[in-house]
Amino acid sequence: MIEFNARWDRYRHTVRPQSCIGENVSDHCFADRIATLIPLTAEEHAAIARLEDRERPVRRNGMVVRENERLSEMFVLKRGLMMSYMILDDGSRQILRFHFPGDLMGLTGLAFAKSQETIMALTESVVCPFERGHVSELVAKHPRIGMALMAFDQISRVGLTDRLAAVGRTSAKARVAALLLELRTRSSTGDGSFALGVTQEEIGDATGLTAVHVNRMLRQLEEENLIARDNGRITVVNDQRLMRTAKYVDRQGRIDLGWMPPAA
């Protein structure tokens, strides 16, 4: 639950500069990301990279898209951490997804004139906006890229279904543990320790819990020696047990676009 617009303009100290997709400091987050899934010709790579031509900085808590706002743009997240969420009529908030560099944001705009969700920056970020018409041109010219985009989007869809299953069918502790693992994996800091980057209230809004209960679950995970905490920084102490309590399923390792026909 948040109060509308009540506190979205404070400054936060946890500005976590992130290199684009892990240690890869290329200028073309998204194109590189796709390239890790299927081989791209130089021409294809360049065509995708053109989606990232324009850059727009976003301040912490800045909104790139507001729910119900007319919008014909979509975005590549180039740097930072963002999220998309919906606000229900009683003011409660459901966070749908956290966005990391190389993610595509706002794709639902392909089917709706107005945005069905709000996209907000959790840290100082940089996004690359592009017109949806740009996508159809891209696909018209490179149908193979169209397939890649479609497949890529399915990966994030599975992230959604995993969250749904967690919220619908697992305990509070499991949900918090799962979110920690998600954040760790995706922020790709490599090993055990990572900066949380989100408040406990945000964890609650993503997992369907109250901030208070999230706090208690974190404490419990700490007391059980699954994690250690130090001022917003999380260290995973016992990987295996944390994954078990989270009912973690590794989807990343299952991704396979190998069936796609090679470039002409």
Place this chain on the structure above:
Amino acid sequence: MIEFNARWDRYRHTVRPQSCIGENVSDHCFADRIATLIPLTAEEHAAIARLEDRERPVRRNGMVVRENERLSEMFVLKRGLMMSYMILDDGSRQILRFHFPGDLMGLTGLAFAKSQETIMALTESVVCPFERGHVSELVAKHPRIGMALMAFDQISRVGLTDRLAAVGRTSAKARVAALLLELRTRSSTGDGSFALGVTQEEIGDATGLTAVHVNRMLRQLEEENLIARDNGRITVVNDQRLMRTAKYVDRQGRIDLGWMPPAA
């Protein structure tokens, strides 16, 4: 929660024959569905319709795809009612989506070699299987169709996020009400009364509740005169109030693919 494979081979009386997409009895559910979103040339329509060339009947409780099963096919649902779900390690089940005629099923197969979900028939159904390679050929030949598919998929994605928000942030009563409205709208029986077609346990597995509690919520909705029930048949008595208690948001009315470039 279900017991694995425990009861998937009984017969049920509620076989509800459904015409393909409402009263439209065309042979090409899916193509017609896309055609309601954007104008298609005859050639494009025919190309899409070819996805529906093969037909396969599915018995009630028959599985078209099993979680973790190797699979390179995807499906158009031509007749009947189906669902996709995930089973968690404790045996609990999360229903992700109900499928109605004209829906595309198993699209996550574009990004994974093995299915990440199970797709099962709730009533006698007919599906049209097609190879994923067929899609990339289709898109290669008709990139505009590729865009339409992508946009179409975003609609069902929004359905997922709505369910997530409901499960994460609304009361049991609201979730059940919302599911009733979803089933009514999508089964397109037109007016107030419709056959539920799903058990209370299934409603629970879709909304993150137990069957017992679903039963109590249905009773409450009945006592408050929002719905009437008669042996699995639901009549919506008070539309407005039901929508309000469900925190219902109409997305269908917001769909807009008008921005897409016209056929060449």
Place this chain on the structure above:
DNA sequence: CGAGAGTTTGATAGTACTCAAATTCAGTGG
């Protein structure tokens, strides 16, 4: 130092779950 956000803790309330059993219903077999 003061202010505001965020976190932490305690006490209490309430929603939804669990367990158990009764009931209804349609299909099955005698």
Place this chain on the structure above:
DNA sequence: CCACTGAATTTGAGTACTATCAAACTCTCG
């Protein structure tokens, strides 16, 4: 045709998990 069966629904009693409310505490920023 009727008792039998298994699924599905319904109801009750008791429990547990999570929310709510309130207040103290911590930390950074101004």
